[in-house]
Amino acid sequence: MNILKTAAAAIAALALGAGSALAQQPFTIQIDGSSTVFPISEAVAEAFQQQTQGRVRVAVGESGSSAGMRRFCRGEIHIADSSRPIRGSEMDACRAAGIGFVEIPVAFDGLSVVVHPSNPMTSISVAQLRQIWAPGSNVNNFRAVGGPDLQMQLFGPGSASGTFEYFTEAVNGTARSSRTDYTPSEDDNVLVQGVANNPGGMAYFGLAYYEENRSRLKALAIDGGSGPVLPSRETVENGTYQPLSRPIFIYVNAAALRRPQVQQFVQYYINNAARFSAQVGYIPLPANAYQTYLQRAQRRQQGTAFGGRALIGASISEVLARPLVLEEVQR
Numbered sequence: 490m491n492i493l494k495t496a497a498a499a500i501a502a503l504a505l506g507a508g509s510a511l512a513q514q515p516f517t518i519q520i521d522g523s524s525t526v527f528p529i530s531e532a533v534a535e536a537f538q539q540q541t542q543g544r545v546r547v548a549v550g551e552s553g554s555s556a557g558m559r560r561f562c563r564g565e566i567h568i569a570d571s572s573r574p575i576r577g578s579e580m581d582a583c584r585a586a587g588i589g590f591v592e593i594p595v596a597f598d599g600l601s602v603v604v605h606p607s608n609p610m611t612s613i614s615v616a617q618l619r620q621i622w623a624p625g626s627n628v629n630n631f632r633a634v635g636g637p638d639l640q641m642q643l644f645g646p647g648s649a650s651g652t653f654e655y656f657t658e659a660v661n662g663t664a665r666s667s668r669t670d671y672t673p674s675e676d677d678n679v680l681v682q683g684v685a686n687n688p689g690g691m692a693y694f695g696l697a698y699y700e701e702n703r704s705r706l707k708a709l710a711i712d713g714g715s716g717p718v719l720p721s722r723e724t725v726e727n728g729t730y731q732p733l734s735r736p737i738f739i740y741v742n743a744a745a746l747r748r749p750q751v752q753q754f755v756q757y758y759i760n761n762a763a764r765f766s767a768q769v770g771y772i773p774l775p776a777n778a779y780q781t782y783l784q785r786a787q788r789r790q791q792g793t794a795f796g797g798r799a800l801i802g803a804s805i806s807e808v809l810a811r812p813l814v815l816e817e818v819q820r
Contacts, residue, residue, distance in 0.1 A: 521549070521551070521570070522550070524553065526571065526572055530549050532768060533758045536761065556675075562582040567741065567751055572598065573652075574798065575797065577798070594774060597737070599724070600733040602733075604690060604706070611710060613711065620633065624667060624668055641690075641691055642689045643671035644692035648665060652695060653665065655801075677695065678698070696721075696770055696772075697769045711733055731802045746789045747789075756783060791815060794814065
């Protein structure tokens with residue numbers, strides 16, 4: 490009988506220990522989406538996890554803005570990184586699923602058009618970019634756009650990318666309208682390698698990836714109608730790098746903000762967005778903008794300031810002046 494009691498006590502102790510171990514499992518915040526926003530979210534996540542000493546985990550993916558928003562509107566993730574505003578169709582999907590969202594612009598970016606350093610071209614106009622990237626384009630030599638007699642090898646984001654969506658709307662006039670005979674990837678490092686290893690390479694992606702790899706790439710100055718302008722923090726900030734400057738975002742599940750871990754993380758993200766966005770090569774927003782977005786997160790104000798589409802050619806001040814159109818889905 491004593492043996493049975495001892496065994497029962499041991500089993501009970503093991504069960505309690507297992508229950509205690511399960512109870513101690515840290516909560517995991519799930520983030521996915523834009524490869525452009527990924528460097529900021531990854532840096533914030535690493536710093537936040539160090540600060541919370543492992544009590545909260547943050548998993549950050551980079552499947553692309555569109556793929557991330559699909560997961561977000563299915564309730565699979567707490568936060569979606571996006572390099573363009575939420576679409577009308579995505580708002581409909583979130584609404585149908587009963588998922589509200591809090592829109593937080595975190596930084597500004599300038600899309601960089603890059604070529605191999607050996608390419609003698611230094612600038613390109615938006616009209617010439619359209620010649621190259623328009624649907625059905627058969628431009629395959631830089632000579633056609635004022636460059637050398639050099640065969641092109643084009644690389645670019647896949648169709649699930651917010652960068653693809655913004656670039657095609659800014660250059661071709663219609664979002665997601667592009668030639669398809671190029672090498673696509675949702676991983677910007679693949680695009681960097683493609684151009685760095687090919688004298689005829691050309692690609693476009695966020696400023697941070699150019700800054701990180703500028704010794705292996707050449708950024709072209711973009712002529713949007715007022716003369717060629719190189720992408721840089723200064724030209725994006727002062728509004729002269731157009732039309733390839735844009736805000737980048739996180740979208741937070743409104744109900745998830747009731748969880749103290751998510752609210753704490755989002756507040757940490759906003760309070761440190763300026764530091765981390767500059768650290769990885771993007772352009773921070775003004776301090777008063779972050780204060781506004783902090784209050785938005787704390788109050789769980791749902792809605793968007795962009796009406797379901799990108800705002801092409803807008804300066805930072807113009808973007809920040811747009812009013813939030815409230816949309817209450819979750820309470």
